[in-house]
Amino acid sequence: MIPGFRNERPRTELPAASRRDVLRGGLLAGAGLLIGFTLPARGPAPAVAATAAAGDAVMPNAFVRIAPDNTVTVLIKHLEMGQGVTTGLTTILAEELDADWAQMRAEHAPVDTAKYANLLFGIQGTGGSTAVANSWEQLRKAGASARAMLVAAAAERWKVPASEITVSKGVVSHAASNRSARFGELAEAAAKQTPPTDLKLKDQGAFTLIGQRLPRLDSVAKTTGRAQFGMDVALPDALVAVVARPTRFGATVASFDATAAKAVPGVVDVVAIPQGVAVLAKGMWAATRGREALTVRWDESKAETRSSDAILAEYRKLAATPGAVADKAGDAAAALAGAAKVLTAEFDFPYLAHAPMEPLNCTVKLAPDGMEIWTGCQFQTVDQANAARVAGLKPEQVRIHTLYAGGSFGRRATTNSDFIVEAVAIAKATGGKAPVKLIWTREDDVRGGYYRPMYHHALSAGLDAAGNLVGWRHRIVGQSILTGTPFEAMMVKDGVDATSVEGANNLPYAIPNRSVELHTVKSPVPVLWWRSVGSTHTAFAVETFLDELAHAAGKDPVAFRRAMLAGEPRHRAVLDLVAEKAGWGTPLPQGRARGVALHESFHSFVAQVAEVSLDKDGRVRVDRVVCAVDCGVPVNPDVIRAQMEGGIGFGLGAIMAEQVTLTEGRVDQSNFHDYTPLRIDRMPTVEVHIVPSTAAPTGVGEPGVPPVGPAVANAVFALTGRRVRALPFAKELSV
Amino acid sequence: MSVTFELNGRNVSLDVDPDMPLLWAIRESAGLTGTKFGCGAALCGACTVHVDGEPTRSCSVPVGAVAGQRVTTVEGLETGGNKAAKAVQAAWQALDVVQCGYCQSGQIMSATALLSAKPRPTDADIDEAMSGNLCRCATYVRIRAAIHDAARRMEA
Structure with a gap:
């Protein structure tokens, strides 16, 4: 995925x-x-x-x-x-x-x-x-x-x-x-x-x-516990390494004192690497205790020192000005000026951590004439090249053993192979004396960056007297994932990173006048694709705003969308299917409400209807999600169902309660008590319906994620009359 | 220093610091890697083992605290003769619960403990017993279904 x-x-x-x-x-x-x-x-x-x-x-x-x-x-x-x-x-x-x-x-x-x-x-x-x-x-x-x-x-x-x-x-x-x-x-x-x-x-x-x-x-x-993940690799005489990294992104090591760390029983070595200071020990327990005893002074002259609230305030200012053009049709400004009714909405999206259950790890065995690497490797060609460069070897001298990955959600696909290169740097700094098994703790993971970027969206749309959507302006502000990476040439065109605007600059809806614009901002906070990438935020903004427009036009949200999908039969088919299977338009028990959303990502089409209620404590509860998916030929229907179920739970956790925030540049969260993915007690029932198809198959790892957030938000509006536009919901609602 | 306890039905003496978390003693000293490291703070449940039958987060228990006690890991379920464990593993496989699989040893240990104590759990029982086990792939729909399925298998 x-x-x-x-x-x-x-x-x-x-x-x-x-x-x-x-x-x-x-x-x-x-x-x-x-x-x-x-x-x-x-x-x-x-x-x-x-x-x-x-x-x-x-x-x-x-x-x-x-x-x-x-x-x-x-x-x-x-x-x-x-x-x-x-x-x-x-x-x-x-x-x-x-x-x-x-x-x-x-x-x-x-x-x-x-x-x-x-x-x-x-x-x-x-x-x-x-x-x-x-x-x-x-x-x-x-x-x-x-x-x-x-x-x-x-x-x-x-x-x-x-x-x-x-x-x-x-x-x-x-x-x-x-x-x-x-x-x-x-x-x-x-x-x-x-x-x-x-x-x-x-x-x-x-x-x-x-x-x-x-x-x-x-x-x-x-x-049975027999599956071998990267974390389970145990080479004879390997040393476990943990790394002390700066608490502010962009800082570097100024100096360090390893005296106390080296006094911890089991600690074998302490070495400086470009990413920080590595403590090597006979086992994880000694390594982490050694790191606790380490004293490091950081050079923070180039570090991010702003708080996320301050960064967001800058994004909001930028959204008031025109950005680089990501999609344009007709004359959006004129259409808005001449509309019978104009709606505006602004959305805030936080940084998100991938937090795969398997903390990042990588085992490296370095020899003068070659190197072996064991890890849950997602970008083999890139990782091999990056590892070779750091070790001073040729790519063909690097053998990578790809093991099961305990989740990724994008985290393992870094263009700089960050955690693999870190392990290689440690092996090199210790002269290849012993194999190195680098392990990140959960705190390292949550605080380690490579987040889904923070974004701000500002939308304006105009309806004519008949309630037709005639004008659409959508401005997005956020960091670019791919600028400065080897993918820039392919994926960033005319100042527009495709991953910042996907899902917003390819709307399936027939809107005659459109302007989709992007402001790209810079920060030392490392950012990365996160399961469904741009669609994690664009689908939320587009599909909740469409819901507002449907209500403003006095139209049913399904019918409102459907009328604009005449030229998109696959979108329309999943929308029709989900409406039918969810009983759209039929009465619900008192205290329950429905919301719908539709989104194409990675050439797969997914529509979802969420049913929500408030529990006895007044917390928003998602009771049921009905999902329709068209991914071409369904190769493994049960795997497709599983990916929709899991994508819904993954997306739901994010919109409900996940966020990474910064205070003066330092990450506020550290582990699963304050970075809080969905747990079983908040998981809705899920029904998945697969559209029969003979078209070439497309992916299912990511496309289940984008619609759930807006479907739930639209249901929350139907239930409570409140529009949630700043994520996660937990900032404004009891969840 | 060494710590002696029963691990999957066999007595083991591990030459470790008694303050070392049980998780690392199991994984690194005993070499059983089915029990996973996920958070190190008893927040995710990936490291769940049974200590004298009770589900326990091994990342947050010093190995010295289990001296003389009976520890079961996922590797010990098949040979342990535990009826609930057999039903849970069979249900997990029949329903294809797993995705990445990293949390599933812990899920299975928690589910086995639940079914050993309550052979016919309700959804509320499942929420209570399983909310400490995170699954980032969100396989929760199937975990719930598999626990109910395992309960039926235990009756059969």
């Missing part, structure tokens, strides 16, 4: 380089060379890589390995961080291979950009809800190619025409001669076949795995 590339629609044709990769891979010399973790289907789960047990497994191509024991392992080029990508990508390949689901396994692919690039990014990396979208055709072809090679091997062995051979549930058969073989029996011979150049993919009507409820490949390992 995560970074928000406003990429082009997924390509239907593979680039030439990728097409080649679907071709022959040949015998794998020593299966143990492929490192990763095997994620077994149902059944006993080995704790570590089962590659050795795979024996003479062969690879018909870069994405699949077939072992004599009949297991089929798909190499997953994307990071499994909970979004179900291992299950999803394995399903796609297994479908065209005609495999049996029980024989399927998956493991993270090594870093190899030529083979494993995200076809929408051009680098190996996960984000923007692109994993299934960019892999769809690639993995179908990889599966079909491997299947054809198995068939060719059987034809050769049995001396029968390939056209008479069928494949079903992992068994290759020739009915006329009553012969059959399992994949494992044919794998070695298949790998020697020439890969076909003319691949025929299945008609969608012939799918037997895609569209079915298949068990997740990682459920057993993750319910």
Whole structure:
């Protein structure tokens, strides 16, 4: 899930380089060379890589390995961080291979950009809800190619025409001669076949795995404690490192005194690195106690010293002036001047922390001629290059082992590979004497920056006498996520960072006169994409303001939107579906109210209706959320449902009570007592309805998040008459 | 110094500072990594283990405090003969509760303790027993459903 590339629609044709990769891979010399973790289907789960047990497994191509024991392992080029990508990508390949689901396994692919690039990014990396979208055709072809090679091997062995051979549930058969073989029996011979150049993919009507409820490949390992996360890597003699970082963003180390820290039993070394001062110890307990004993003086001459309230006040002033143009149609100023009724609204959005449950960590083993890294790696190509640069090595000398990530929500996809580079810097500063396992505490995480930026929005809109929306001006103020990063050239155009305005400058609604403008401000506070990126704030501002306009026009909020969606059938279909399933317009029990919101992100379309009430203590309670989603072909319907449920809970926690604030530049929050994601007692019931579709599949990791905030806010208005425009709700309401 | 206690049915003596949190003794000294570090302050529940059957946040209990006691981690559930644990793991797998999975050891330990004490929990019981376990993926809909499912499995 995560970074928000406003990429082009997924390509239907593979680039030439990728097409080649679907071709022959040949015998794998020593299966143990492929490192990763095997994620077994149902059944006993080995704790570590089962590659050795795979024996003479062969690879018909870069994405699949077939072992004599009949297991089929798909190499997953994307990071499994909970979004179900291992299950999803394995399903796609297994479908065209005609495999049996029980024989399927998956493991993270090594870093190899030529083979494993995200076809929408051009680098190996996960984000923007692109994993299934960019892999769809690639993995179908990889599966079909491997299947054809198995068939060719059987034809050769049995001396029968390939056209008479069928494949079903992992068994290759020739009915006329009553012969059959399992994949494992044919794998070695298949790998020697020439890969076909003319691949025929299945008609969608012939799918037997895609569209079915298949068990997740990682459920057993993750319910028995056997799943291996970066945090679980334990190399012999490794030292645990924690880092003292400045309390104000942009500060640097002036001097430090390690005497007391080094006196703590178990502390082995204290070293300065560009990010702060690292304490290395035999274990986490000693490392954190060592850090507590450390004295550091910081140079704060370039640090952020403002409070978030003061920063926001500056944003508000800027919003009164025109900004860089992000979208323009007709003449918004004239339309507003001539409107029968004009509404205005201003919104404040706080910094947000990703706070994945697994605190950031990275293990590094540095040698003069190479380096190994173990972590939940999301941006393999970028991380490899950044790690190599800091270590003084070539990228190809850096081997990254990608492990399960205990969540990310964007946090692991930093363009400077921040926590990985930090671990490498520590390994380098200690001369590679021992492997280094860097661990961030939760406090380090909440106070460590790389937040969803703080934003201020100012909107004005005009209705004509008939209540039609004729003019729209939307100004956004906030930091740019991508300016100053390697993504700037691709994603920042004419002063407009696409991630600041996505969801605002591509409205589906037919509004004749529009002006969407952006003010980009600078601060040393590091900012980053956060699950659904720009849509985390644009959807809230747009969809709650539309609700206000509908009420001002005396129109039903669903009908008001629907009338402006004549040219957008997929938006309209999810809106209609959610209205039907939620019983929109039917009476609710006393004390309950509904709100609706609709948003497209990452080429998936989601509409949600929230029902809210006040509990006995007068706190806002979200009782039920009904969700309709169109993400093209539903590859794994149950994973889609899970991502909608989780996205709703993630988004709901944020709008209710999450915020990072600064007082004189210092972060006020530190742990889960004051940075407060949703807990189970506030989770609504969720009903997910998936639109049947034959369109190319798009992502689901992020698109469930944006609509829930505005749907709830609109329901709160319907219930209480109050418009909440400064997030989180907890600032103004009892939640 | 060493601390002796029962870990997943076996007596262990760990050569550690008794003030070290039980979490780090389990993870680093005993080498069992199913129990997770999430907050270090008993706020998220990822480190939940059972101490003499009671759900306990191992990040906030000194290892010295469990000397002579019976500690069970997620790795000990399958062999522990705990009926509730078996039902919980089966329900979690049948409903595909997990996403990133990092918090799920703790969720399962809390759910097992709940069902051991209350074989037919209500939604309010679940809220009370499980609100200390954060899940950033917000798998809460399925956690609730899986606990009810596990309760049915225990009756069967």
